[in-house]
Amino acid sequence: MHRMTRVVFMGSPEFAVPTLRALTREYSVIGVVTQPDRPAGRGRDIRAPAIKLEATNLGIPVVQPEKLTHPDAVRQLREWAPDLIVVAAFGQLLRSELLELPAHGCVNVHASLLPRWRGAAPIQAAIAAGDPQTGVTIMQMDAGMDTGGILSQQSIAIDEQDTGASLSAKLSGLGAELLSLTLPSYLSGELRPRPQDASQVTKAPILKKEDGLLDPSLPAEALERRVRAFNPWPGAYIAWEEARLKVHHAHVAHVEAPTGSRIVIEERPALVTANGALVLDEVQPAGKKPMHGRAFLMGARGWAE
Numbered sequence: 001m002h003r004m005t006r007v008v009f010m011g012s013p014e015f016a017v018p019t020l021r022a023l024t025r026e027y028s029v030i031g032v033v034t035q036p037d038r039p040a041g042r043g044r045d046i047r048a049p050a051i052k053l054e055a056t057n058l059g060i061p062v063v064q065p066e067k068l069t070h071p072d073a074v075r076q077l078r079e080w081a082p083d084l085i086v087v088a089a090f091g092q093l094l095r096s097e098l099l100e101l102p103a104h105g106c107v108n109v110h111a112s113l114l115p116r117w118r119g120a121a122p123i124q125a126a127i128a129a130g131d132p133q134t135g136v137t138i139m140q141m142d143a144g145m146d147t148g149g150i151l152s153q154q155s156i157a158i159d160e161q162d163t164g165a166s167l168s169a170k171l172s173g174l175g176a177e178l179l180s181l182t183l184p185s186y187l188s189g190e191l192r193p194r195p196q197d198a199s200q201v202t203k204a205p206i207l208k209k210e211d212g213l214l215d216p217s218l219p220a221e222a223l224e225r226r227v228r229a230f231n232p233w234p235g236a237y238i239a240w241e242e243a244r245l246k247v248h249h250a251h252v253a254h255v256e257a258p259t260g261s262r263i264v265i266e267e268r269p270a271l272v273t274a275n276g277a278l279v280l281d282e283v284q285p286a287g288k289k290p291m292h293g294r295a296f297l298m299g300a301r302g303w304a305e
Contacts, residue, residue, distance in 0.1 A: 005187060006030050008082040008102075009060075012049040015168050016088040018176035019109050020054055023086060026180065029060055031080045033073070035091055036064045068092050077101060084187070087141065088175065091120070096143050104187055106141040109175040111168070113137060113153055115196040117204040118146035123171060124164050125204035127229035128222075133157050134167070136175040138182045140193040149193025152182040163231040209234045216260045220252040220276035227278075238271060240300075243286035253277045264304050268293030 009020050010033040023029050032055040040047040055062045065073035074097070082102045087094070088109040099106050112122035114137040119125075126134040135155035142148040154174055158167065185191040212234040214223045227236040227250045237244040253265050257272040264270065270277040284290040297303060 003028055006083045008077065008080055008085045010085060010090040011051045011088040012091055013089050014050040015172040016051050017054050018172050019088040019179055020051060022176040022180045024058055030082065032060050032062045034062060034064055036066055068098060069095060094141060099141060099143065108139050108141045109179055110137045110139060110146055111171045113155060114139060114146060114150060115201040117202055119204035120206035122204045123168050124207060124229040127158060127162060127164065127167060128225050130225055131158055136171055136178055138179055149195055151186055151191055151193050152178055154178045163228045165232055207234045212236045214238050214247065216271055216273045218274060220273040220278045223273060223278045224250050224252050246284040247280055248284060248290055249282040250278050250280050253279050262303050269297055269303050
């Protein structure tokens with residue numbers, strides 16, 4: 001009986017919410033582990049992770065250790081005595097003592113078709129690389145970074161308009177559905193993990209704000225993908241008047257001009273790249289609200305020199 005299976009869930013952002021909801025419908029979720037509340041937004045207000053809010057609404061106990069290695073966190077997990085730990089976008093590695101704690105081990109919902117895009121930012125990496133498709137993988141966790149055996153996978157096409165946010169929303173729902181389909185046969189012992197193909201591994205390390213800088217030595221098509229991939233985090237930008245000009249939406253135009261020069265195309269600001277130009281459809285100057293490229297040009301004297 002599913003309801004007899006004691007599950008601890010580990011996750012933090014909005015991506016993980018559908019998975020937690022799916023688990024609570026079919027299993028006894030006895031506890032949730034999530035990241036501590038942290039400052040966020042322009043006001044740096046302290047905000048709780050999306051999973052904490054969801055778990056509180058569902059009446060599930062929540063702990064928020066800085067590190068899973070903290071003795072209090074380990075003690076709490078031992079007290080919960082889960083049969084299974086499910087992880088989705090949690091942000092911390094699990095050491096062997098926790099991996100071995102549940103009878104059925106630990107299962108992860110990962111937002112890529114492993115072994116492609118192991119790591120913290122698989123959704124952004126897939127868009128930025130121009131992959132035609134991505135997907136979700138349910139895997140049995142081991143001590144490595146997304147190195148465990150694959151239990152199931154489901155692919156999805158990447159739309160040419162997809163952003164990091166839109167693709168994340170699609171994959172979060174897909175991951176929850178696939179987990180629900182996968183767990184019964186995994187828990188019964190029918191489904192066995194298959195090893196990943198080590199020759200196909202690519203890495204998607206955690207993103208920093210500086211990764212959003214748009215380098216004109218790259219082709220315009222690559223920069224347009226980055227604008228979409230890094231929306232909303234870490235956000236794409238260019239340097240303008242000793243500050244960051246955020247780029248929210250852009251498209252490619254084919255022109256001949258010196259790489260790195262600033263020009264005007266279709267009454268919008270444009271940055272010439274190694275191949276073509278990146279036309280900035282929506283930008284956000286430092287300290288201001290997002291605006292159309294045309295509106296930006298009205299106040300941006302000296303853009304095209």
